[in-house]
Amino acid sequence: MRRRFGWRGALCAALIAAAPAAVQAQVVRRGLPPFAKGYEPHTVDERGMWMIADEDERKLRDSKFVINDSALNAYIRSVLCKTVGDDRCQGARIYVMRIAAFNASMSPNGTLQVWSGLLMRVRSEAELAAVLGHEFAHFEMRHSLAGYRHARSASDIMAWASLLGTSGIVLQAAAVGSFFSYGRAQEEEADQLSMQYLLNSPYNPQGFADVWERIMSETDATALGRKQRSTRYDRTAFFASHPTTLQRAGYLRELAGQRTGDDGEDRYLKAMAKWRPEFLADQLKLNDFGGTEYLLGQLAKSGWTPDLLMARADLHRTRGNPRDLVSAADLYRQVVAQSPDNAEAYRGLGMALLRGPNPAEGKDALRHYLSLRPDAQDSAMISVLTQ
Amino acid sequence: MTRPLSIVRALLAALLLCSIAPAYAGNKLIVAGVSIAVAKSAMTVTPEREWNKMGARPGRNSETWTLDGDTLNDLTFYGGIANDATLFREVNKRSAPLPRFSSTMLLTDIPVLLENSYRIALNTSLMAVDSVTPTTFAGEKAIHFTYSFTNQDGLRRNGEGTAAIIAGKLYMITFEAPVIHYFARDVASYHQVVASVRFPAVAKRK
Numbered sequence: 173m174r175r176r177f178g179w180r181g182a183l184c185a186a187l188i189a190a191a192p193a194a195v196q197a198q199v200v201r202r203g204l205p206p207f208a209k210g211y212e213p214h215t216v217d218e219r220g221m222w223m224i225a226d227e228d229e230r231k232l233r234d235s236k237f238v239i240n241d242s243a244l245n246a247y248i249r250s251v252l253c254k255t256v257g258d259d260r261c262q263g264a265r266i267y268v269m270r271i272a273a274f275n276a277s278m279s280p281n282g283t284l285q286v287w288s289g290l291l292m293r294v295r296s297e298a299e300l301a302a303v304l305g306h307e308f309a310h311f312e313m314r315h316s317l318a319g320y321r322h323a324r325s326a327s328d329i330m331a332w333a334s335l336l337g338t339s340g341i342v343l344q345a346a347a348v349g350s351f352f353s354y355g356r357a358q359e360e361e362a363d364q365l366s367m368q369y370l371l372n373s374p375y376n377p378q379g380f381a382d383v384w385e386r387i388m389s390e391t392d393a394t395a396l397g398r399k400q401r402s403t404r405y406d407r408t409a410f411f412a413s414h415p416t417t418l419q420r421a422g423y424l425r426e427l428a429g430q431r432t433g434d435d436g437e438d439r440y441l442k443a444m445a446k447w448r449p450e451f452l453a454d455q456l457k458l459n460d461f462g463g464t465e466y467l468l469g470q471l472a473k474s475g476w477t478p479d480l481l482m483a484r485a486d487l488h489r490t491r492g493n494p495r496d497l498v499s500a501a502d503l504y505r506q507v508v509a510q511s512p513d514n515a516e517a518y519r520g521l522g523m524a525l526l527r528g529p530n531p532a533e534g535k536d537a538l539r540h541y542l543s544l545r546p547d548a549q550d551s552a553m554i555s556v557l558t559q
Numbered sequence: 560m561t562r563p564l565s566i567v568r569a570l571l572a573a574l575l576l577c578s579i580a581p582a583y584a585g586n587k588l589i590v591a592g593v594s595i596a597v598a599k600s601a602m603t604v605t606p607e608r609e610w611n612k613m614g615a616r617p618g619r620n621s622e623t624w625t626l627d628g629d630t631l632n633d634l635t636f637y638g639g640i641a642n643d644a645t646l647f648r649e650v651n652k653r654s655a656p657l658p659r660f661s662s663t664m665l666l667t668d669i670p671v672l673l674e675n676s677y678r679i680a681l682n683t684s685l686m687a688v689d690s691v692t693p694t695t696f697a698g699e700k701a702i703h704f705t706y707s708f709t710n711q712d713g714l715r716r717n718g719e720g721t722a723a724i725i726a727g728k729l730y731m732i733t734f735e736a737p738v739i740h741y742f743a744r745d746v747a748s749y750h751q752v753v754a755s756v757r758f759p760a761v762a763k764r765k
Contacts, residue, residue: 234713237684237709288684398653400653454684458675459655459658490675492661523668549690553691553693553702556693557665557666557667
């Protein structure tokens with residue numbers, strides 16, 4: 173028995189030693205970069221990945237979740253082009269998705285998805301540029317292909333290790349671990365390349381770290397609002413595919429150095445003016461009081477505009493605790509003070525008061541809503557509430 | 560030795576079957592023209608056509624009927640959702656908790672509660688309440704609303720709902736079906752079921 177364990181142990185050790193070599197296997201860069209016009213994928217693996225990505229893109233193009241707004245699409249492309257350069261950006265196909273979460277992704281064939289939750293959370297062109305640049309860096313470095321090859325070699329090691337019985341478990345664990353740590357290494361690599369893009373662009377590179385810091389705070393606020401423990405940002409879990417958010421914010425700040433640049437905040441707000449109310453409404457309906465309250469506070473850094481005040485009032489009214497109804501009524505009154513003809517504010521004020529401490533005043537506010545919007549779709553229903 | 564072991568095995572098998580029975584509870588035919596209590600509540604309806612009651616309930620106080628299958632036409636009864644309860648079973652309580660009904664809600668808050676619950680449970684931002692109008696529900700003051708949504712399957716569906724808050728509990732009937740073919744074909748059957756709602760006097764005590 174001892175002898176058998178001996179050779180198994182030796183083989184196990186040899187394979188563990190070989191694993192890091194597989195982990196660090198880099199993709200051999202061949203010929204043209206993937207963003208070049210008319211680029212055709214090389215190798216069986218790359219052709220297969222592109223074939224799947226092409227099929228996914230055909231489905232994506234027809235998805236009901238795609239926002240078909242050519243002006244918005246052109247704006248996002250202009251930010252991408254200013255970030256990565258005109259030579260690189262033209263090949264990307266941009267799809268803006270109506271999904272209320274912070275995300276963007278780029279497929280190996282150049283399909284760039286930008287989710288509406290991301291557009292609502294970034295505050296300037298420079299911040300959007302940082303995230304788009306990061307996704308483009310994954311694409312340029314063919315990370316999906318490298319990740320696929322790495323996953324395959326890790327699963328080969330796992331299959332062979334399973335023949336070793338119990339002593340193979342350690343090796344299997346090492347292979348699983350290497351799979352996820354490889355993902356983290358790719359993320360760091362993409363962060364570094366995207367920082368290079370930013371440093372060569374007119375944009376302020378400090379925005380990159382700002383985005384991650386705000387995401388940490390929002391996640392904390394969500395957890396607090398749901399009476400859950402906050403996420404730890406300083407520890408990498410075994411299965412984590414991304415570096416910790418704290419590490420990320422830290423090294424991005426370091427890479428950006430003292431360099432500043434154009435934030436493009438006004439241009440960004442102007443480009444998003446049409447969509448922000450819609451994206452805010454999506455966020456309000458997620459039953460995430462803490463996270464949304466934090467987010468609204470961040471968006472209101474340069475002042476509480478009527479749309480942000482309305483959103484905050486609606487957020488409090490929807491949660492509907494007695495104190496929330498008092499806060500909501502107060503916020504609706506602030507909106508009315510800024511824009512006296514805002515019928516929706518009177519509607520919200522009426523409902524908050526009707527459910528809260530002052531139903532008579534609530535009915536008056538609803539009557540005022542009906543006088544401002546006599547042809548409102550819900551006028552018959554609101555009339556019933558005023559009786 | 561064999562016999563006691565086989566008895567033990569049979570008992571274990573019976574226990575196992577009992578424990579998984581709710582998951583396999585079969586669908587049941589609802590016959591036409593007979594009054595029936597729905598959603599484990601005092602609410603009764605009398606359908607004029609046959610329906611199929613789904614074995615799986617969306618939540619503790621609800622049940623779903625269908626004609627062709629639960630993704631093609633869904634008639635759902637909510638029979639007295641209590642204060643601080645969700646409309647249906649949580650999908651992911653930790654990372655995506657559903658909003659809860661409150662007995663102090665106004666009737667106009669009910670379509671919003673349904674919309675927000677659907678958005679979270681179906682993971683879609685393509686959901687809208689299209690209209691709200693006053694109505695009555697078994698003689699009670701109620702709200703009728705229409706809505707539309709697109710699920711992750713990409714199919715656009717229309718829906719209608721009628722809801723009332725009676726003795727602090729939410730009673731609601733919704734109907735939804737794909738816009739293509741099914742909704743227009745079957746919505747009249749929903750209207751008929753809503754018109755047939757009755758509450759025995761005991762449930763109406765406020």
